[in-house]
Amino acid sequence: MSCSYALSITRRVAFFPAVFQLLLSSYSEAETVTLRGRTIDLTGFPNATNTGVPPGMTLKESGGFVINSSGAVVEGLDIRGGVVIDASNVTLRNCRITYDGVYVVLIKGGIRGTVIQNCEIDNLGSGGQCIAGQGSFLRNNIRNCADGIAVGGNDTVIEGNYIHDMRGTAASHFDGIQADGNFSHLTIRHNTIINENIQTSAIMVDNYAGPIDNVLIENNLLIGGGYTVYINEVAKGQLVGGPVTNVTFINNQLVGWHWGGLDLRTELGNMPVISGNINKATGAAIPPGKKPTSKPTR
Template sequence: MSSAGFPDASTTGVPAGTSLTPSGSITISQDGAVIDSLQITGTVTVNANNVTIRRTLIKNTGSIPVRVNGSGLVMEDSEIDGQGGGNPAVAYSNYTLRRVNIHDVAEGPRISGGNVTIEASYIHNVLQVGTNHTDAVQSTGGSNIVLRGNTIQANNPQTGTYGNAAFQYGEENSPIRACTVEGNLFDGGNVTINGGGGGTTGAACSFSGNKFQRDFRYGPVGNLGPNTVWDKATNVWFDTGLPIR
């Protein structure tokens, strides 16, 4: 479906005209390193702090395209092509994704431990691989989580699958606190926003200004716990602008 006004392939990923240098898998061990304009066939392992990856295409050949073991990673104006793998696409904490195009992964970014911001990005065409859970974004715990101004689609129009959720969150690994979800376009899933992850007792996420498309199996929202803040006036259907009930 149309995502007019929200991120898509034209506003995310490697800017047109960028010349990319071929590379295999890389491991980054230098604090403050800047990776720019690579076409990486393989995976990226970040073992350093305050690394920047920009204008880079990752054609995944492993289980996790981008694994963050340090803190402060910023990935921007880049693309992750899961090539049918990637479970998850980015793991697991202490990263920022900005204008990143993520597609053809078995699961999108995973958040466990927190300090994650995903903004102005396009997460789409996730793939059902075996019995994987197929969430466009999933959090299993953590704090300081921000999803802002993204297009996040669990459904895959090419395969006709719904996926599990566009944003699935629970407290399997730790409590979820300081979680802000605002100004996104969501679509797909059995339930598009599902707060019913295992172990959840009081996940504290706030939702405002989000729009929802209708390519889900059961409904747009489910299993919101007592600490969820849901702005009834600004979480609305994309096509009508009416509030989600």
Template sequence: MPGPGNTGVPAGVTLKRSDSLVITKDGTVIDGLDVYGDITVDADNVTIRNTRVRGQRDYWGILQREGHSGLTVEDVEVFGNGKARTQFGILNQGRMITIRRVDIHTISNGICTEQGVVEDSYLHDPKYYSGDHTDMIMSTSAPAKGTQLIIRHNTVINTLDQTGAIALFQDFGVIRDVTVEGNLLAGGGWALYAGAGTKGTSSNVKVIDNVFSRQVWPKGGYAGPVAYWDHEGSGNVWRGNTWEDGGAVDPGKS
């Protein structure tokens, strides 16, 4: 599974120091930087790779702004300084995003996106600041029309007692078209918030072959492994989800 040895900046890569960046040219490639601040992407099809982002201010490490799409973030480490809050490691306000082999830590929320792919990444050791809800991978609404959210083969560990490791919330709309597959999950109040809510019944949410660990809390999360699962949602699938130390995880017994 993803961990410190196979995520973030690969060993042997030499980084060049940089201040915060605002990217406005489509197709820009950022490679080999040590960024003291943040990266704001105001363009399409940008790639950030082999880069360390040291959050220095309140809001984000990497941001894709609304109206843009195609950001790829790979082999990148994002973290706050533990003093001034970095609220999001990676925040996607735009459309498609691909995040792979990232190492995100010492932040309030790891990744927030409604669509795209998050894979082969290591999210761990968040930092709590007063008033925070703390989630390592979070979605707050449905994906954009014609897209989906895929969260697969990640190690996601929230060492706090709130809120989640992976959290599918109905803050702004009904959750649909999400696949959560092959992840190792631990910690938070619940390790997984599975998409149910007051705005409607979630649909096409597939939670498959994930492993829930007791390494942070005996119940997986402080309160249990999973909450807010819509058993009756059209296309919803719960299959093959187990405890790390053996036995099936039942969303009806959370």
């Protein structure tokens, strides 16, 4: 765990007319965040105290590198540079990866079996993506990026992560998790995702790059953004488009949005299963929101 998270700290995001302050206060058992004047308790969800590199680990300094050996296990490194995974069944765990490029960790297309676990991944506010690709992403502390995780292929599990401090350039579109289509079998379970900006989302699921099938989004704490969650099946105007089928969005807690909790579009007629989602501040059910004035562009 980064030592900076042992103290209460204040960060300011200033890329938009409205400037929002995020106050993080870390304790041994809980953490709270204050966003847009509301204090939000993260107890029971991933936070700085239970994600990232386990306390007490000594990390060895390293530059960036490409992993091209199938079955490789890489652990215990303080990596200053990007990591590219170009072999199957690679495990990257208990590492700190810091890089100001487009991708902090890139999993090449078609690579299977990647596991990224208990890592701290930092894009230094450069407007890139902390993880791009497909695999199992577990209990990572992900920060200072425009996209925390950009889903790039089939069979992806995102569980137990803390995604926060979304920062980039004035041109950035901020998504905690971005899933822009052309994949199947995605699970997003029990993560804390905080988008401090008034655009775009904590989770974006849309068919811009192709069809989507079999998505489960459950038991997450989702905070901020324009709409906190987008589930968009758009009929016209996408790069590729296609149906968005078998999506389940259940038992999530949402709070801190600018426009609304959920932007739902089912223009090809495929309705997700939506149940048990609540406004964390009030306990009220989250209904699908109205379309924003201008549709997010990718």
